[in-house]
Amino acid sequence: MxxxxxxxxxxxxxxxxxxxxxxxxxxxxxxxxxxxxxxxxxxxxxxxxxxxxxxxxxxGIAADAISTSTEWIRFVRRNGSVDRALEHRYRFSAWNxxxxxxxxxxxxxxxxxxxxxxxxxxxxxxxxxxxxxxxxxxxxxxxxxxxxxxxxxxxxxxxxxxRYSGYVAWRATVPEAKLGRETYDALHDALTYQVLEHSHVLVYPIPGPDGEVEPGQRLINMVWYRNVPEPELAGFLTDRDGQRRPVSLPPGSVPDERVAAMREDVRELLAPQIADVALSADEPFVQAVFDxxxxxxxxxxxxxxxxxxxxxxxxxxxxxxxxxxxxxxxxxxxxxxxxxxxxxxxxxxxxxxxxxxxxxxxxxEIGELSQFTGGFRAGDPRLIFGLYGPGR
Incomplete structure (x- = not known):
C-alpha cells in the first residue's frame, strides 16, 4: 500500500x-x-x-556546495581579544x-x-x-x-x-566584502561568541544571497539575544506602521528609533569585530523566542x-x-x-x-543559563550543537 x-x-x-x-x-x-x-x-x-x-x-549535492564551514569556536572579550578558542567544526547555511x-x-x-x-x-x-x-x-x-x-x-x-522565553533575538546579515579586513580576519573561520551579563551574541559565515560559499563572497550572520519582559513584548513587536506582529519584525519593518537604540547598545557593549557587523547591517530585524x-x-x-x-x-x-x-x-x-x-x-x-x-x-536550560541565571560560560560542553545531545 x-x-x-x-x-x-x-x-x-x-x-x-x-x-x-x-x-x-x-x-x-x-x-x-x-x-x-x-x-x-x-x-x-x-x-x-x-x-x-x-x-x-x-x-547527491556536496555539503560544501550549500553550506559554509568553520573550524573554530571562539569566545571574545569586550575589547575584542580572544578569551577561549576551541577547535571544532560546524556547518552553516541560509534558509533560502x-x-x-x-x-x-x-x-x-x-x-x-x-x-x-x-x-x-x-x-x-x-x-x-x-x-x-x-x-x-x-x-x-x-x-x-x-x-x-x-x-x-x-x-x-x-x-x-x-510559551515566550523572556527574550528576543536581534538578527542581521552583512556581506563579508563590506567588512573591514580586521573584522573579516577575526570572524571568517569561526563561530564567534561574546558572553554578556544576561545575554550573548554569536556570529558566523553563511552562504551569500545566491548561495555563494566562497570566502569573501558570503554573508556574516549575527544573532544577539536580549531580554524583553513579557509585558513589553507587544510594544516591542509593533512595526514602523503601528502593526502588532505575533513573532517577528522582518527586515525593514523595525521602527527607526528601536534600531537606533540597539545600535547605541552595540557601541557600548559589543566587541569591535562583532560591533562592526551589527553597525554595518542595513536592515537588522527581530525574532521573539518562543517554545x-x-x-x-x-x-x-x-x-x-x-x-x-x-x-x-x-x-x-x-x-x-x-x-x-x-x-x-x-x-x-x-x-x-x-x-x-x-x-x-x-x-x-x-x-x-x-x-x-x-x-x-x-x-x-541553555537559555536560562545565558539570559537569567548567569551560568553561561565560555567552553561549556553543553553549548555544542546537536540534535540528540551536545555533539550528537
Missing part, C-alpha cells in the same frame, strides 16, 4: 517529509498558504547532518539555500501556493482536507508542517500555546511535525534538524508498517515525542 499524502506547509520540514514520502512511492501534494515562493526566513542557520541529509544522500535545494527536487505541479489548509476531518480510512478557497481533497495521511503558529496544532491541541511543548504528535491519520509540534529555542541549532528527522523517521515507520498509516504513526510518535521533549529541555 502506498498512501496518498497531503502536507500542510511547504517550508523545510514539510518539503523534507514530502520528498521522503514521495521516494517511498506515496502520492504526495504540498499545500503552502503563502502565495509566493518562500523567502529568507531566519537568514542564517546552523546545519546539523540531519538538515543536510536529504540534499546530500538523496540528491536549503529551501531551494529541496524545492528544486519536488514536482512543482504538486507544490501548491496560496493553498491554506483551514479544516480537516478524519473519517475511517481517510482525511478530508478543506482549503481557504472552499475546495476539498481526500488523503490517507495528513502531515501538518505549518510552523510555530500552526493552525492544525490549535485545532488538535487547543490547550497548547507558545512549545506538545503531549501528542499523532492523531489517527494526522500528525504534527517540526515546529508545528515541538518548537524549540535555537541554542542547540537543531530546529531544522528535528523537522527533517521527523520526516525521516516517519518514512521509515510507514515503510516498516507496509503503508498502514495508523500503525506507522503510533510507532513514530513515541520516538519523536521523546526526541522533542529532550531537545526542548536542553534548549531551555
Amino acid at each position: 502506498t498512501p496518498t499524502v497531503a502536507i500542510a506547509g511547504g517550508s523545510l520540514g514539510g518539503l523534507t517529509a514530502a520528498l521522503l514520502l514521495r521516494d517511498l512511492g506515496c502520492d504526495v501534494s504540498v499545500h503552502e498558504r503563502a502565495t509566493d515562493t518562500l523567502q529568507a526566513r531566519g537568514a542564517g542557520i546552523a546545519v546539523l547532518p540531519h538538515t543536510l541529509r536529504y540534499p546530500v544522500e538523496r540528491l 539555500t536549503i529551501y531551494r535545494a529541496l524545492l528544486d527536487a519536488f514536482d512543482p505541479r504538486r507544490y501548491h501556493l496560496g493553498a491554506e489548509v483551514t479544516a480537516f476531518e478524519q473519517g475511517g480510512d481517510h482525511v478530508t482536507v478543506g482549503f481557504a478557497d472552499g475546495g476539498e481533497s481526500a488523503c490517507d495521511l495528513l502531515v501538518c508542517a505549518d510552523g510555530i503558529t500552526s493552525a492544525a496544532r490549535a485545532r488538535l491541541l487547543p490547550d497548547v500555546a507558545p 512549545i511543548d506538545v503531549p501528542r504528535m499523532a492523531f489517527g491519520r494526522t500528525c504534527l511535525v517540526g515546529d508545528a509540534a515541538f518548537a524549540v529555542r535555537p541554542h542547540a541549532a537543531a530546529g531544522t534538524a528535528k523537522a527533517a528527522e521527523d520526516g525521516w523517521v516517519l518514512a521509515d515507520r510507514l515503510a516498516a508498517a507496509g503503508g498502514d498509516v495508523p500503525a506507522a504513526l503510533a510507532s513514530w510518535e513515541s520516538a519523536q515525542l521523546a526526541l522533542g521533549a529532550d531537545l526542548l529541555r536542553r534548549n531551555r
Whole structure:
C-alpha cells in the first residue's frame, strides 16, 4: 500500500517529509498558504547532518556546495581579544539555500501556493482536507508542517500555546566584502561568541544571497539575544506602521528609533569585530523566542511535525534538524508498517515525542543559563550543537 499524502506547509520540514514520502512511492501534494515562493526566513542557520541529509544522500549535492564551514569556536572579550578558542567544526547555511535545494527536487505541479489548509476531518480510512478557497481533497495521511503558529496544532491541541522565553533575538546579515579586513580576519573561520551579563551574541559565515560559499563572497550572520519582559513584548513587536506582529519584525519593518537604540547598545557593549557587523547591517530585524511543548504528535491519520509540534529555542541549532528527522523517521515507520498509516504513526510518535521533549529541555536550560541565571560560560560542553545531545 502506498498512501496518498497531503502536507500542510511547504517550508523545510514539510518539503523534507514530502520528498521522503514521495521516494517511498506515496502520492504526495504540498499545500503552502503563502502565495509566493518562500523567502529568507531566519537568514542564517546552523546545519546539523540531519538538515543536510536529504540534499546530500538523496540528491547527491556536496555539503560544501550549500553550506559554509568553520573550524573554530571562539569566545571574545569586550575589547575584542580572544578569551577561549576551541577547535571544532560546524556547518552553516541560509534558509533560502536549503529551501531551494529541496524545492528544486519536488514536482512543482504538486507544490501548491496560496493553498491554506483551514479544516480537516478524519473519517475511517481517510482525511478530508478543506482549503481557504472552499475546495476539498481526500488523503490517507495528513502531515501538518505549518510552523510555530500552526493552525492544525490549535485545532488538535487547543490547550497548547507558545510559551515566550523572556527574550528576543536581534538578527542581521552583512556581506563579508563590506567588512573591514580586521573584522573579516577575526570572524571568517569561526563561530564567534561574546558572553554578556544576561545575554550573548554569536556570529558566523553563511552562504551569500545566491548561495555563494566562497570566502569573501558570503554573508556574516549575527544573532544577539536580549531580554524583553513579557509585558513589553507587544510594544516591542509593533512595526514602523503601528502593526502588532505575533513573532517577528522582518527586515525593514523595525521602527527607526528601536534600531537606533540597539545600535547605541552595540557601541557600548559589543566587541569591535562583532560591533562592526551589527553597525554595518542595513536592515537588522527581530525574532521573539518562543517554545512549545506538545503531549501528542499523532492523531489517527494526522500528525504534527517540526515546529508545528515541538518548537524549540535555537541554542542547540537543531530546529531544522528535528523537522527533517521527523520526516525521516516517519518514512521509515510507514515503510516498516507496509503503508498502514495508523500503525506507522503510533510507532513514530513515541520516538519523536521523546526526541522533542529532550531537545526542548536542553534548549531551555541553555537559555536560562545565558539570559537569567548567569551560568553561561565560555567552553561549556553543553553549548555544542546537536540534535540528540551536545555533539550528537
